[in-house]
Amino acid sequence: MTATTDSFLDIRELSKSYGDSLVLDRINLQLNRGAVVCLIGSSGSGKSTLLRTVNRLESVDSGMIFFDGQEITGHHVDENQLRKRIAMVFQSFNLFPHMTVLKNITLGPRVVHGKPTEEANQHALELLARFGLEGKAHVRPDQLSGGQQQRVAIVRALASEPDLLLLDEITSALDPELVGEVLNIIRELKDSGMTILMATHEMGFAREVSTKICFLDQGSILEEGPPEQLFGSPRQPRTQQFLQRITEAGRL
Amino acid sequence: MTPASPGTPTSQTRETGADTGAASSAPPSQIRPAAIASLSTALVFGAIILAVVNSSGWPAFKRQFLSQRAFERALPEVIRGFGLNVKMFLIAEVIILVFALVVAVVRALPGPALLPFRLLGTLYVDVFRGVPTILVIYLLGLGVPSLKLQGVTSDPVFWGVAALVLSYGAYVAEVYRSGIESIHPSQRAAARSIGLTSAQSMRYVILPQAIRRVVPPLLNDFVSLQKDTALVSILGPMEAMRRAQIDAAGNFNYTAYLVSASCFLLATIPLARFTDWLMRRQERGAGR
Numbered sequence: 001m002t003a004t005t006d007s008f009l010d011i012r013e014l015s016k017s018y019g020d021s022l023v024l025d026r027i028n029l030q031l032n033r034g035a036v037v038c039l040i041g042s043s044g045s046g047k048s049t050l051l052r053t054v055n056r057l058e059s060v061d062s063g064m065i066f067f068d069g070q071e072i073t074g075h076h077v078d079e080n081q082l083r084k085r086i087a088m089v090f091q092s093f094n095l096f097p098h099m100t101v102l103k104n105i106t107l108g109p110r111v112v113h114g115k116p117t118e119e120a121n122q123h124a125l126e127l128l129a130r131f132g133l134e135g136k137a138h139v140r141p142d143q144l145s146g147g148q149q150q151r152v153a154i155v156r157a158l159a160s161e162p163d164l165l166l167l168d169e170i171t172s173a174l175d176p177e178l179v180g181e182v183l184n185i186i187r188e189l190k191d192s193g194m195t196i197l198m199a200t201h202e203m204g205f206a207r208e209v210s211t212k213i214c215f216l217d218q219g220s221i222l223e224e225g226p227p228e229q230l231f232g233s234p235r236q237p238r239t240q241q242f243l244q245r246i247t248e249a250g251r252l
Numbered sequence: 253m254t255p256a257s258p259g260t261p262t263s264q265t266r267e268t269g270a271d272t273g274a275a276s277s278a279p280p281s282q283i284r285p286a287a288i289a290s291l292s293t294a295l296v297f298g299a300i301i302l303a304v305v306n307s308s309g310w311p312a313f314k315r316q317f318l319s320q321r322a323f324e325r326a327l328p329e330v331i332r333g334f335g336l337n338v339k340m341f342l343i344a345e346v347i348i349l350v351f352a353l354v355v356a357v358v359r360a361l362p363g364p365a366l367l368p369f370r371l372l373g374t375l376y377v378d379v380f381r382g383v384p385t386i387l388v389i390y391l392l393g394l395g396v397p398s399l400k401l402q403g404v405t406s407d408p409v410f411w412g413v414a415a416l417v418l419s420y421g422a423y424v425a426e427v428y429r430s431g432i433e434s435i436h437p438s439q440r441a442a443a444r445s446i447g448l449t450s451a452q453s454m455r456y457v458i459l460p461q462a463i464r465r466v467v468p469p470l471l472n473d474f475v476s477l478q479k480d481t482a483l484v485s486i487l488g489p490m491e492a493m494r495r496a497q498i499d500a501a502g503n504f505n506y507t508a509y510l511v512s513a514s515c516f517l518l519a520t521i522p523l524a525r526f527t528d529w530l531m532r533r534q535e536r537g538a539g540r
């Protein structure tokens with residue numbers, strides 16, 4: 001196995017266990033710049049864990065991750081620099097409730113990257129305007145709707161101008177009528193060339209925006225391919241079962 | 253608050269009725285509970301007072317504890333002494349707030365390099381929560397000066413405050429720690445995900461939320477600290493309790509103790525009420 005790679009993100013033979021249970025089982029996954037890759041699979045299949053290992057919120061047991069040509073799982077890696085380039089958005093928004101929207105967004109740039117407050121504020125206000133949140137800079141998160149909160153969380157992730165965005169079921173905690181406004185943002189980000197790795201239960205959306213779909217089952221990628229192929233003619237019986245269940249639940 | 257009357261439909265209307273306190277303008281259904289409450293209060297307290305005043309020891313008690321002359325004599329002395337209690341309390345409080353926070357943060361930070369400090373923190377909290385405050389005061393206030401170390405003060409106020417800091421610091425550190433642990437791990441994950449170090453996450457994200465949550469229990473500990481400054485009297489400095497002791501012993505009259513107790517009450521009751529009020533307000537706010 002060589003250390004150099006053409007992919008922007010290259011995950012190789014990645015494994016992780018919690019105690020006795022193997023949560024990630026020799027995962028291999030490649031993303032090019034500008035790719036949008038969706039992880040699908042039933043609850044507990046390891047989607048969140050995989051995402052969290054990529055920005056080092058979880059350690060791994062074996063395997064390697066290369067990001068932009070550099071190995072990023074080792075001890076020597078400066079994770080705070082890494083997280084400037086790999087941002088993550090969570091299912092439950094995880095905004096900081098004691099700070100205004102503006103402070104939420106500028107905390108990283110100011111504290112981690114030493115940006116002057118003026119400049120950080122300016123950039124944050126531009127981002128807020130771009131995502132339809134002008135006027136919300138000085139309110140607290142609990143005064144926003146779920147959809148607005150999640151959009152703020154996305155803006156917070158974008159504030160450090162990352163090259164890779166990790167999205168963990170970012171619409172799952174939202175009321176159905178609020179899902180659209182968040183997905184629109186992802187569409188826009190994709191069009192602007194952002195590289196995105198996301199876990200989602202929104203199959204219609206996954207089908208529409210993805211360059212590749214990975215079906216995770218019990219910690220391993222059982223099947224992957226372009227959306228038409230994976231949704232249209234899945235090869236693995238377990239993928240078929242999963243999609244069947246989703247269709248019955250009316251989500252495809 | 254007036255007890256629930258069957259006629260009121262929601263708890264909200266009941267509360268507004270009680271808060272405005274306009275018993276005269278309240279509807280008839282609310283007058284009766286208020287009247288019952290006052291009557292029963294008057295009866296109970298009246299009965300207690302009657303029983304005490306008619307007890308066989310009452311005249312002697314009155315002479316020993318409620319002497320006007322002794323009161324007038326002790327009051328200025330005790331008040332002067334209470335100034336020292338207030339001073340000890342204020343100094344100890346400020347040091348405890350900072351010191352306990354350091355202990356709590358050290359115990360909460362991850363990383364193998366900090367293990368010895370975490371152990372030290374745990375040991376400290378276990379030891380000083382286990383040893384009675386009065387013993388800590390004795391050990392420090394009498395023990396350390398008896399070592400006659402070069403350049404180390406033997407000032408009883410200094411060692412008294414030090415003992416209070418060590419003893420209460422352990423409790424307050426635990427209060428802080430419970431606050432830190434009450435913040436959901438996802439907040440830390442979010443802070444780390446935008447690139448903050450563990451220490452920065454603590455400083456900007458965890459602590460501001462945690463401290464807000466523990467203000468009421470902290471104040472509760474300080475109510476208790478306020479009166480425990482009296483324990484330092486065993487080392488001899490002239491605080492309120494000590495002055496009361498001296499007056500009582502010199503005049504065979506205990507009125508000075510009541511004077512001293514009143515000083516502590518006057519200081520702690522407002523703080524205790526304020527704490528209750530804050531707690532209730534936070535509980536109401538927690539649902540939001």
Ligand SMILES: Nc1ncnc2c1ncn2[C@@H]1O[C@H](COP(=O)(O)OP(=O)(O)OP(=O)(O)O)[C@@H](O)[C@H]1O
Nearest residue numbers: 018023041042043044045046047048049050169199
């Ligand atoms: N901190 C942890 N300690 C122990 N086990 C964990 C931990 N986090 C996750 N797991 C386990 O790892 C497995 C994978 O969890 P993960 O959250 O990655 O699944 P997921 O695919 O994201 O599921 P969902 O769709 O419900 O979000 C599950 O069996 C879960 O119970």
Ligand SMILES: [Mg+2]
Nearest residue numbers: 047048049169
């Ligand atoms: Mg998940």
